Amino acid sequence: MSQLEGLRTPRRSLLSGGLAAIAAVALAPRLAAAAEQACCPSQVVAQAGPPAPLSLTDLTAGNKQAAALAQRSARVMAVNEAVMAMADALADPTMRAKTVGILKNPAPTYQLKSPTLADKNDVRQELLAAGLITDQVTVEGIFPPVADATQTPQPFWSAPGSTYAGHHSYPGGLATHEWTNASLAAQFVTSYDARYGLVSESGAIDPSMAQAAPLWHDIMKPTVFQWHADGSEIVEQTIADTGGHHPLSGAEAIVRGLPADFVVALLGAHDPPQLGTSYQRLVNYIRAAAIVARVDPVAAGLLAPSTAPGMPAGLALAQVPARVEPHINHLSDHDFVFSGDSAALVIAALQSLAPGYGIDPPTQTTRFNWFRNTVLSQLTDMRLYGYLQAGGNGAIKAQIDGNVDLSGLPAT
Numbered sequence: 001m002s003q004l005e006g007l008r009t010p011r012r013s014l015l016s017g018g019l020a021a022i023a024a025v026a027l028a029p030r031l032a033a034a035a036e037q038a039c040c041p042s043q044v045v046a047q048a049g050p051p052a053p054l055s056l057t058d059l060t061a062g063n064k065q066a067a068a069l070a071q072r073s074a075r076v077m078a079v080n081e082a083v084m085a086m087a088d089a090l091a092d093p094t095m096r097a098k099t100v101g102i103l104k105n106p107a108p109t110y111q112l113k114s115p116t117l118a119d120k121n122d123v124r125q126e127l128l129a130a131g132l133i134t135d136q137v138t139v140e141g142i143f144p145p146v147a148d149a150t151q152t153p154q155p156f157w158s159a160p161g162s163t164y165a166g167h168h169s170y171p172g173g174l175a176t177h178e179w180t181n182a183s184l185a186a187q188f189v190t191s192y193d194a195r196y197g198l199v200s201e202s203g204a205i206d207p208s209m210a211q212a213a214p215l216w217h218d219i220m221k222p223t224v225f226q227w228h229a230d231g232s233e234i235v236e237q238t239i240a241d242t243g244g245h246h247p248l249s250g251a252e253a254i255v256r257g258l259p260a261d262f263v264v265a266l267l268g269a270h271d272p273p274q275l276g277t278s279y280q281r282l283v284n285y286i287r288a289a290a291i292v293a294r295v296d297p298v299a300a301g302l303l304a305p306s307t308a309p310g311m312p313a314g315l316a317l318a319q320v321p322a323r324v325e326p327h328i329n330h331l332s333d334h335d336f337v338f339s340g341d342s343a344a345l346v347i348a349a350l351q352s353l354a355p356g357y358g359i360d361p362p363t364q365t366t367r368f369n370w371f372r373n374t375v376l377s378q379l380t381d382m383r384l385y386g387y388l389q390a391g392g393n394g395a396i397k398a399q400i401d402g403n404v405d406l407s408g409l410p411a412t
Contacts, residue, residue, distance in 0.1 A: 050138050051235050056145045059234070062227030063154035066171040066373070070158040072405075073377045076172030080157035083179050086186075087215060092208035098256060099212045106156050108223045110251040111149040113294040123292055130313065132240045132288045141237025141244055142292060144223050152222050159222040162243075164233045165347075167339035170376035174221050177335055181214035184332035198324060205324050209262050213329040216258075217269040220248040231369025240288040241281065242270050250289030260301035261323055263289065268326025269333040273317055282326070283312050342385035347372060349384075349393050356397070357406060367410050378404045 070076045087103055090096040114120045120139045127133045127142070146153045161168025161177035168177045189210050193199035199207060224245040225233045239247045250267045258266075264273070267285040271278040283303065290297035297303040297315070306316035350372045351361050361368040376384075379399055387395035400406075 050136050051141070051237065054140055054145050054234065056147060058229050059145065059153065059226045060147065061229040062231070063158070065229070065231070065370070066227040067155055067158040069370075069374060069377050069408075070155070070171035073172055075380065076157055076175060076377055079172065079179050080175045083156075083175050083182070083215065086179070086182050086211065090208045090212055092206070095208040095212050095262070098258060099215055102219055102252070102256065103156050103215065106152045106159075106219050106222045106252075107148075107150050108144070108146060108152075108220060108248070108252065109149055110248065110255045110293055111143050111146065113255060113292075114143065123294070126291050127239065127288060130287060130291065132284060132291070133238065137237050137239065137244075142239065142248070144226060144234060146223060153226050154222050156219075156222055158227075160225050160227075160233060161218070161221070161339075162225070162336070163236060165344070167336045167343050168381065169233070169343060169347075170373050170381070171227075172377050173380075174218060174225075176380060177339070178215055178218060180335045181332045182211050184335070185211050185214045185328050188328045188331060192324070192328075205328070206261075209265055210325045210328045213262065213265040213269070213325055214332050216253055216262075217249055217266045217329060217333065218245060220245045220252055224248065230366040231373050232365075240284045242285065246270050247285050247288035248292060250285060251292035254289060254293040254295055254300065254302075260318065261325070263302060264317060264319060265323065265325035265329055269329045272327045272330040273319070273322035274327075279317075280310065280312055283315055283317065286317075287312065287315065339382055343381040346376075346381045346384045346388060346396070349388055349396050350375060353393055353397055353400070357400075359409075364412055367412055370409050371406065374406060374409065375400055375404055 084100065084103060087099040088096065090099060114123050117139070120143050124133070124137070124139050124142055127137075128135070133141075144153075157175045158171045159174040160170055161173035163169060168174065186207075189199060189205055189207050192205060198204045224236050224243075227233060237244050246267065246269070250263055253263050253266055264282075264286065267282060267289065270285065271281040273279050273282055286297055286302050290300065290302060298305065298318075301318050303315040304318040304320075306314055308316060351368070354361050354368055354371060357371065359367050359371055384396050384399065387399055391398075
């Protein structure tokens with residue numbers, strides 16, 4: 001498996017071309033809403049309206065199917081083993097133990113801080129009053145339904161990497177995405193030390209923090225991107241002007257007792273502490289995470305009072321100067337730049353190939369959803385993009401025919 005070689009496109013790029021291509025072919029009933037945003041843009045499109053209530057029974061069935069599918073993929077299982085090996089190799093013993101623990105069970109324990117519906121509504125109202133959500137965001141957008149907040153609704157290795165229309169959007173996609181990101185982070189640490197001595201000379205980079213941050217920053221996606229029984233995903237809602245998984249992952253790190261510097265490194269993935277708008281957005285991610293975790297961000301050492309003009313709520317990072325790890329996490333998270341477009345083109349190709357497998361996508365949405373989930377889980381969108389580029393749809397079909405077992409697809 002190869003790693004990305006170039007990191008040229010900034011986080012603010014919205015991948016509108018690739019996502020528009022997916023929306024145009026109407027891959028599923030929920031696709032139009034999912035295509036409103038890329039995985040992790042700096043600024044997301046406002047929701048059209050409150051999403052429909054979620055059914056825990058439906059999600060339980062969908063998550064179970066996705067886990068069974070991912071477990072049948074040797075590729076997904078190998079990537080998950082690689083991720084766990086990375087976590088187990090972290091030098092810092094506390095960081096290692098907490099990272100291994102959450103990868104094994106990415107439970108949304110932040111929800112335990114708001115045990116009642118009244119508590120959850122209080123959190124929503126506080127986010128709303130702070131200007132960190134709009135009226136369209138529901139309680140379920142902040143607290144997606146789970147049977148038990150001490151247990152993950154699905155394994156780390158069966159969760160998708162983003163929305164149904166986005167990058168790595170298949171069972172096992174999250175593990176694949178995070179393996180790539182953490183690998184890139186390790187390379188940044190090595191390069192920055194070789195060029196500037198930021199580890200060996202000044203000690204300005206903590207290698208454990210730098211490599212663990214990419215493994216944590218999407219850790220609530222198993223909750224935020226649960227599977228419906230029809231093979232589609234929960235439509236993610238927006239918190240602090242970004243995908244809800246991002247500040248919720250920060251909240252989980254706070255609740256699990258990770259140090260303030262690490263929480264900032266984690267939340268730097270979408271916007272680093274780069275002076276200007278990016279810095280202000282990072283402050284807002286921290287504010288949102290702290291509200292959800294039910295902590296005071298100043299008392300927790302995350303933020304400090306500021307008199308600088310333009311700072312949200314008169315707050316700034318408590319880190320002065322900001323650490324290097326948030327920048328590394330931001331740079332390493334750019335796997336989505338290529339993989340968002342590759343997913344768009346490959347899924348469109350799968351739709352055009354589906355009739356050859358007895359599937360009519362417009363009328364058999366569930367059957368098509370599990371067809372594309374099965375194919376992508378076995379082969380990955382980025383691998384198939386290589387075949388698409390070299391040989392068109394025929395090359396993708398040859399890979400499916402030679403490598404994918406489609407016998408488990410639903411009848412309709």
